[in-house]
Amino acid sequence: MTTITAPLRILIGKVGLDGHDRGIKLVARALRDAGMEIIYTGLHQTPEQIVSAAIQEDVDAIGLSVLSGSHNTLFLRVLELLKEQDADDIVVFGGGIIPNEDIPKLHAAGVRALFRPGTTMADIVDFVKAIQPRA
Amino acid sequence: MLSSERSIRKEMASPDGLAEHVKAGRVRAISRTITLLEAGNPMGREILRQLGDSGGRSHAIGITGYPGAGKSTLIDRLITAYRQQDKTVGVLAVDMSSPFTGGAILGDRIRMQDHALDKGVYVHSLATRGQRGGVSAATRDAVLVLDTAGFDIVLVETVGVGQGEWDIAEVAKTVVVVVAPGLGDEIQAMKAGILEVAHIVVVNKADHDGAETTLQHLRDWHPCVLRTVAVKGEGIPELIAAIAHHQQADPLPRHVSSQTIRQSLH
């Protein structure tokens, strides 16, 4: 089978009430500049909207920004919905202000990486580049 | 029509399985098939072959025009209107890939996210991946896939500013060209190009200054020019009516239709 390398497709969005999109737009641009196709869903997304969009767009990964303090519920709900739809092969990663004590639990639930304040853009890009494409 | 997604992952490994699930309108299979076609994976062509001519019911509508003219916002409103008519809607939103990195930010979807949970609506973004013009190499295949999946309406958004217009006319039966007020010399350029393939011209952002002038200029050159304010939903019923009228008045597509593309596959 001939394989033609297709760019990674990454959904980038923000769940919860927080209304700032500067950080997430910078991430989207850095990933675009690394040669990826970024489906940008914008702000105020519910986990249901994110998962539905991810499946319609056949993305390799979902990158979520969560700043509202409800990170546990939101991430867990995204993972649960992916599982329900037999789509838990989609990698989930995220960023935000996430307290230390919550991190093991989120990793155990299936969040592949969590980027907290202080992470460099290069760290994020390197992580995403290493994701295995699904098709 | 978009049935349960549960446990179709295994069956998606084979072209037969994917083709069956596409025909049944399953979202994951539709999306994966488009991915395979875009990647030039031979499995994609095999699926298309198996889909054969089981579609043919969809009305494909191209929405093209200048960057930022309001195409995606207009599509958002068209989706709402078609859903009120109980029609299912598939959207293909094409954006340019960066010629430098091959990457792309596909942002059309933001304007349509209110429909993300409506099972009768499907939105898929495509990057041009180096293809000249506004229509990606895989777009015509993706139109066929959505047609076979049974969507009543297939909306294709492309940026058309002098190169891609002809391509959109090949995949869409009805071509709507969207412009914003304030066009000056551009109208001269449009006469030989975008206006020739347009069945309907929309002056969107009609709440902006200069809308009347732009309308009048365009009406000198095109028989069907409408005004809309997409953000407020103004002019949408008229646009829906004009699209329906075009479909009825011109039952045989003027350009290469998805039907002809399908025949060329055999």
Ligand SMILES: Nc1nc2c(ncn2[C@@H]2O[C@H](COP(=O)(O)OP(=O)(O)OP(=O)(O)O)[C@@H](O)[C@H]2O)c(=O)[nH]1
């Ligand atoms: N005032 C006004 N603004 C509008 C109207 N329609 C769209 N907009 C705004 O124009 C901007 C661009 O709208 P989009 O729908 O993204 O335009 P587009 O043509 O899809 O843009 P690209 O896909 O980037 O080429 C957004 O900020 C919209 O809210 C309108 O009728 N009036």
Ligand SMILES: [Mg+2]
């Ligand atoms: Mg757009």
